[in-house]
Amino acid sequence: MHPADAEPIAHYADMFAAMGTESRLRIMQLLLSAHPEGLVVGEIQAQLGLSASNLSHHLDKLKNEELVAVQREGTFLRCRANTAALQRLLAFLYAECCQRSCAVSPKSILKPAS
């Protein structure tokens, strides 16, 4: 779907959209906390209390944007945050805010917001 995107800005927008829901942002947060082991689908479901099918759709979206990678482990499916994609997204945002313009000072992002 996004094979070496010729128009990357749309791809970044899709990544933001993928994290633009409380459920999915919590999934990412959970997977980052559990990184690099990750969590199996059932563990995520237990933590967040989503229905199985709803969670499956959310994971689908995150997989499509390559924010989450999934690997089978017997009858379980283990999910991990894709750190390379997150790094690209963070680098994009950093570049836009701190490099292209000097709108945000690099040091300020190290602090837990004022």
Place this chain on the structure above:
Amino acid sequence: MHPADAEPIAHYADMFAAMGTESRLRIMQLLLSAHPEGLVVGEIQAQLGLSASNLSHHLDKLKNEELVAVQREGTFLRCRANTAALQRLLAFLYAECCQRSCAVSPKSILKPAS
């Protein structure tokens, strides 16, 4: 709508959602490039080729999430990127990826992605 949000994760999700569209991400990019002067609505419209009403709706969403601030200048409305909000968002993402977990190395976001 977001008065000192008691449950901040939902607020961050809303901010990501606000940037989760190519049109709106381009608007932010444009405003960051023009920072701190910003641009008036008509200039944004000319650059992006959106219909006036569509642009107005997008700006509304960005204003709601406090990513854009608007100020009247005669018959024009000048829009600026809200750097404080962007800083908070970037800090949140940085904290999740580089501090809470060590999923992404801080240095790697300085580079234009591999």
Place this chain on the structure above:
DNA sequence: TCTATGTTTCCATAGTAATAGAAATACAGA
């Protein structure tokens, strides 16, 4: 006050997203 210009609001529509119950599929173990 009238006019011109910039911008929003109203209205409508097509498309997409979030949600969930039930059925189907995948795998492990007996």
Place this chain on the structure above:
DNA sequence: TCTGTATTTCTATTACTATGGAAACATAGA
């Protein structure tokens, strides 16, 4: 092969989002 558990896919529903034309509103200037 049968059974149980994990997860997805199917089907459906409700809600939201992106979009734009037309009308309304705001401001400046004549």
